[in-house]
Amino acid sequence: MAPIFILIIVLYLTSSIGYLAFLFSQKESFHRISYGLLLAGFLAHTGLIAYKMIILESIPVHNLHQTLSFAAWALAGVYLFLKYKFRLNILGLYAAPLAAFIMVAVYWIPEAPGAHGELFKNLWLILHVVIIFIGEAALALACGTGILYLIQDHAIKSKTNRFFHKRLPSLEFLDVTGYVFIFTGFTLLTIGLITGFIYAQQVWGRFWSWDPKEIWSGITWLIYAALLHERLVAGWRGRRAAIMAIIGFAAVIFTFLGVNLFLEGHHETFTK
Amino acid sequence: MRPLQNNENSPMISPNSKPEMPEILLIGVNHKTAPVELREKLALSSEEIEHALELIQQSPHILEAMIISTCNRVEALLAVKNRAEATKTMQDLIASLKSIAPHQLTNAVYAHTGESAIRHIFRVSSSLDSMILGEPQILGQVKDAYKAAVKKKSTGVILNRLMHKAFTVAKRIRTETGIGGHAVSISYAAVELAKKIFDSLEDKTVLLVGAGEMAELAVEHLIRNRRAGGILVANRTFAAGLALAGRFGGSAIRLEEISQYLKTADIIISSTGAPGYVITRDMVKPVMRLRKNRPLFFIDIAVPRDIEPEINRIPNAYVYDIDDLQGLISDNIETRTKESIKAERIIDEAVLRFQGWYDNLDIVPTIIALRAKLSAIAEAEFAKTASLLNHLSDQDRRALARMTESLINKILHEPTLFLKNSGAHRNKSVYLDFLRNLFHLDE
Incomplete structure (x- = not known):
């Protein structure tokens, strides 16, 4: 589990750095790279959540660890989607670091044993x-x-x-x-x-x-x-x-x- | 001017022969060298330019010509056979067209030749020589001047290539440097600022308070930005307001009605000569609620000020006075100056490249290049054939090599004579350029 977790964090973080560079340089290419990195992070994140879903046979929101991870995933996904509709490129400077921050926090929160499985199905x-x-x-x-x-x-x-x-x-x-x-x-x-x-x-x-x-x-x-x-x-x-x-x-x-x-x-x- | 050497009778080219080659000459005045009174006198209308080009075409000393005339510069770009004679022709032209004697111009006129002329026209087209560094109009003006000359057929190989390079360089500088990037005029800065408050200016209503010239300028700028909303003019004398409103397809209101119209207006440009504030905080505050807090942008270009500065503290109301706008553009001027260093580097590059092409346009390098090309072909073909003919002795081979060489000499004899015989044609550069293209000599 750890390698994919690190990968997600690294992708979100590099995307954040890219957006910061975009803020300063205003070069369209920086934004495109950052968007791509965020998208890659999101896809990896989707994979992680799908994997957990299969193991738990329900949606992975059994503890704080999973819930926060799910929140970060939703944030990245919604930004990626809305960016298409609104061209608010610079908002990535908010979304990417926030997602990265949440994932770093998630990394340190131990996965407590979840609640009763039937409750979630x-x-x-x-x-x-x-x-x-x-x-x-x-x-x-x-x-x-x-x-x-x-x-x-x-x-x-x-x-x-x-x-x-x-x-x-x-x-x-x-x-x-x-x-x-x-x-x-x-x-x-x-x-x-x-x-x-x-x-x-x-x-x-x-x-x-x-x-x-x-x-x-x-x-x-x-x-x-x-x-x-x-x-x-x-x-x-x-x-x-x-x-x-x-x-x-x-x-x-x-x-x-x-x-x-x-x-x-x-x-x-x-x-x- | 290059000295004309007479070696008409020798078909072979000696390296130090320098047949006559057109020289690029640029003479003119600009805002740095001539005061506005002189530039005004010199300025040519498009009809006058056409006429001047016709006169220039009659001169035997000038092969190609174009004339640029804007409010900041009057310049003639020429390809000449004889610089002294061409300069004299131009002086006579000015004297006859504008009745300005040469001595009146001595301190104002600059003349560039060769590389320095190339650099000058590149810098002009790229707006590096403009009064406002990086202003975008000049490229269009140069293009128009060039089009006018092309229409008169007064340009040829040299100026055509030079101007196309100038346009490419200008475009490259515009895209690769930030020279045109930031606002440097007050009305432009105001429009840029308005775009940071309102997403689009198209449906916004502009209220002009005072029908001054500055207000007019700002509105013209807004209209150029495809703004389609209404225009209201409030002026102390109603008739003047009505006249201005008529020009922009707006409507006039009375000064007393301003508070009422603050509800609908989005951008207020004020430039009255009133001694006190025309619009106060107490007038604006209640209006914001009625406007449902839609933003309100005040541009105060009057001195003393018309808009109470305290209005800037009301949420969603923004006030910029003339000093604020000046502050916006002074930084931008600095940025442009920094960017111009990058632009000069691009120009250096382009000048070198053009100079290379131009130098090759001379007869000697062209014939040497042509000979080299033919020799290379002959050598390659000879080697191919000789490798199949094993029975040939060294002596035979030498004889064959001599034969190919004299073949090349014979082939080149007539074209060389033709190019060197300046009586046969007026503008050598046409043939040289054609020849270089025909044999693909400019790799």
């Missing part, structure tokens, strides 16, 4: 996990776009730092792209939560059980719902939308990790 659970993770990856990218927006906004306002000013896309583009990411992420989050409710109904006999993870998921969902609502009604765009995208993603991370580490609940079973 459920179509609703698989849907729940896959959809939620893809949605969260989109929200992670929305956060990255928000960060880029704030950097560019600051560069233009301050009139001094033109390093970023030249290299980042226009504010309007970042704003619209961030909106699309959030809209996509929010939609998937909603569907993911619903499938989760159905699964909960089947396993525990009730849709909602005031579990901390459920509560925090609800809070995260509300944050994004508010953001989208305000955008449409009151015109929350630009700087404020960018800040909200970052806050929203902080809530996602807390729901994903913080709840497991600091609070207790039935989700703990999955993320030891």
Whole structure:
């Protein structure tokens, strides 16, 4: 297992370095190489996850090690896909290092023995996990776009730092792209939560059980719902939308990790 | 000018014979050598250029010619037989066309020949000699000048090749160096900045406050960037605003109506002579909500300023005044200067390569190259044949070798005479270039 793990990390890291070089040099070739490296890393990662899937005979999200790995995989995949649609090349500078960072963390987290296997052999659970993770990856990218927006906004306002000013896309583009990411992420989050409710109904006999993870998921969902609502009604765009995208993603991370580490609940079973 | 040596009667070429060879001559004035008053007087319209080329074609001393006339330079690029005579012809031409006596020009005019003329035209085409380093218009202007000359059939082998090289070099410099990369004019910088705020300028509304010349320039630049949104003009005197709006297909509003139109406008360019702020923070703040926070970009080119600087602190509103824009471009000018070093290297290379071609266009090297080519063929064929004829004695072989050599001499006799007889044709370079192509002498 270790060699393929190292390979994935190396590919993600070299891709990150490539994106950094792209930021400085602005040469299209650097971006293309970095994209290729990230794609190679993603394919290797896909192989790893497929291998685990065959061994476990279900989706490999039995412990924190597997779950984080799955999150990084979803992030890389969603970036690779969205890059095609939006040509937001520089966002790779956010996605690749983030994926690399997660994988390095995963490497150090021991694979704790997983929860009961039967619990995972459920179509609703698989849907729940896959959809939620893809949605969260989109929200992670929305956060990255928000960060880029704030950097560019600051560069233009301050009139001094033109390093970023030249290299980042226009504010309007970042704003619209961030909106699309959030809209996509929010939609998937909603569907993911619903499938989760159905699964909960089947396993525990009730849709909602005031579990901390459920509560925090609800809070995260509300944050994004508010953001989208305000955008449409009151015109929350630009700087404020960018800040909200970052806050929203902080809530996602807390729901994903913080709840497991600091609070207790039935989700703990999955993320030891 | 190269001395004309008379060796008409010898069919063999001696290495030190120097038959007449056209020389590249560039004479002109530019923004560095001549003040604008003089350049204005010298500037030629396209009709005048056509006329001048016709006159030049009548001169026996000038074989090829083209004339470049822009607001920063008037230059004639020539291939001449006799430099002194050609210079005199051009002086007479200027005197008759523009009634400017030669002595008025003495300090302003520069004349380059040979390599230095080649380098000069390469640098001009690549915008290294421009007032604004790297500005993109000059290449188009040079191309137009060349087209006009081609249409008049006043160019020939030398200038055709020289200009095609000049265009290639210019293109190479544009793609391989950052010389044209960054904005160096205020209106250009403003447009570049607008593109960093708005993704596309096509559906954006521009509000001009004040109908000044600077505002006009900026708008022209925006329009050139395929901007299709509306244009509003607010001016103190409504009639002047209406006139300007008419020119750009926009509509005029009154100064008092500005706050109202801040809702719809996206880019505001202000250039009034008003002593105080025309647009204040208190006017903009409430509008942002109505605009649903769509960004608002203020370009303040007025001195004293029209736009309250505090507006820049409102989220999604951006204010740039003339100093900010100046700051943007001063760095860019530095970058371009750095990039020009790279460009000069590319030019050095191209000059060397052109000079190589040009030198070979002389009669002696051409005939030597042709002889070498024929000898090589003869030797190869002779060796092939001789290897099959084993019965030949060394003496026979020598006799055959002598025969092939005299065969080559006989074949080359007439063409050599023809090329060296300058009375038979006016422009040798045509035949030389043709010959070199025919026998593929430029590998």
